[in-house]
Amino acid sequence: MKSVLSTVITAADAAGRFPSSSDLESVQGSIQRATARLEAAEKLGSNLDNVAKEAYDACIKKYPYLNNSGEANSTDTFKAKCQRDIKHYLRLIQYCLVVGGTGPVDEWGIAGQREVYRSLSLPTAPYVEALSFARNRGCAPRDMSSQALTEYNALLDYVINSLS
Numbered sequence: 001m002k003s004v005l006s007t008v009i010t011a012a013d014a015a016g017r018f019p020s021s022s023d024l025e026s027v028q029g030s031i032q033r034a035t036a037r038l039e040a041a042e043k044l045g046s047n048l049d050n051v052a053k054e055a056y057d058a059c060i061k062k063y064p065y066l067n068n069s070g071e072a073n074s075t076d077t078f079k080a081k082c083q084r085d086i087k088h089y090l091r092l093i094q095y096c097l098v099v100g101g102t103g104p105v106d107e108w109g110i111a112g113q114r115e116v117y118r119s120l121s122l123p124t125a126p127y128v129e130a131l132s133f134a135r136n137r138g139c140a141p142r143d144m145s146s147q148a149l150t151e152y153n154a155l156l157d158y159v160i161n162s163l164s
Ligand SMILES: CCC1=C(C)/C(=C/C2=NC(=C\c3[nH]c(/C=C4\NC(=O)[C@H](C)[C@H]4CC)c(C)c3CCC(=O)O)/C(CCC(=O)O)=C2C)NC1=O
Pocket: 059, 066, 071, 072, 073, 077, 078, 079, 081, 082, 083, 085, 086, 088, 089, 108, 109, 116, 120, 122, 123, 126, 127, 130
């Protein structure tokens, strides 16, 4: 799996050199943020079902047409899949917080997502709305420290951008 360390080492290796001091500084910076990221991972994990449910409710509220017959939130199966998809993204964000890089969401969430949604005729705007709701909902210090929230929000932004 990709992590901050393996990414830096692989890149240096591919260029046929040892990691430079700026490579190592970037690793060090990342390690210093590890406490904040692990806090965010833990707090998100303990509340993930609620965060996903709220995000789902917010996106359906914004796009109520999705409930219409034939649309993507019209059956119990579709509703469950929509909530599951949102949960997948949050779970992948949690993995990214733990490893300190975007590897998990790049590999399992973002690669190929457009093709999947296009082939299923799923609109991406509701995903953007759901994740944006989560993005604006998190509050420091109520939910986590401000450093932890910064790390969490950066990953939400990253996924939102990939879907926008
Ligand atoms: C780990 C990463 C990962 C992601 C992200 C993922 C997404 C994903 N969502 C799917 C389906 C789906 N996703 C939705 C979701 C929605 N319905 C709505 O109203 C909204 C637009 C949206 C929620 C925000 C629906 C309705 C389906 C079923 C579509 C169909 O069968 O036609 C499918 C097709 C396979 C299946 O039906 O399970 C994939 C691959 N799968 C993964 O493994």
